[in-house]
Amino acid sequence: MAIEFTKYHGLGNDFILIDNRSSLTPVITPEKAIKLCDRHFGIGADGVIFALPGQKGTDYSMRIFNSDGSEPEMCGNGIRCLGVFLTELEGISRTKDFYTIHTLAGTITPQLTDDGQVKVDMGSPRLLAQEIPTTLASADSKVINLPLEVADKTWNVTCVSMGNPHCITFVDDVAAIPLETIGPKFEHHSVFPQRINTEFIQVVNRNYLKMRVWERGAGITLACGTGACASLVAGVLNDQCDRTATIELPGGCLEIEWSENDNKIYMTGPAERVFTGKF
């Protein structure tokens, strides 16, 4: 049976979106997702995202397979793409401008704004070592600016979970980081039992950060929404930035806010439809 898909991207972080609204079980396996994500022998993408029926009172659910077939809890750029994809699927019957989406990281709420962007209530960051998870500190402690040995060098890292795990390091020049060699060493470090997404951050000023990312299960990507949110939190915890900042990624910019009122993170950025097809 042919399966229809739509390709979307959020700042070059690209996904194959599949209408899976008739079942809570993804219509393809992780092995098939690996093949579809292949940039030479497949469609090419950083992951496959499924629009599933809602659970626990939400409008819809989202599941995602990384390009290596693993399943992360959340995807920030992906959920913006899903928000726009759902409006496309619903067509003229759409009655609201936001959706409640059940994810493995809890309920996330993307909202379509008047200027064509998507603003997402990403929930609250989780900071305890056991929540990341990492053994870098005792279970109930936060991991803020702690030394970590990677590739014969000591990096001062801060760990933040946005439902999925992130390890953030502040550097003088992001362009100088050898991501391809060092990224996998962070990802598979023994202190991260569920592997890790790694962000390198250069502070331009208190409201503007530059970021490069090595994603768990996907490698170098042009952008990472949860990574941008986690990096802003790390910036605040290390007194490197304010609670609102622009994060510049190789694929473009995201606006991130860590609200003092409700402790939630709000991410605003684009989601672009690329093409549709069948496989």
Ligand SMILES: N[C@@H](CCC[C@H](N)C(=O)O)C(=O)O
């Ligand atoms: N690119 C995504 C994150 C996707 C999941 C990540 N690779 C993981 O395994 O946690 C984003 O925009 O947040």
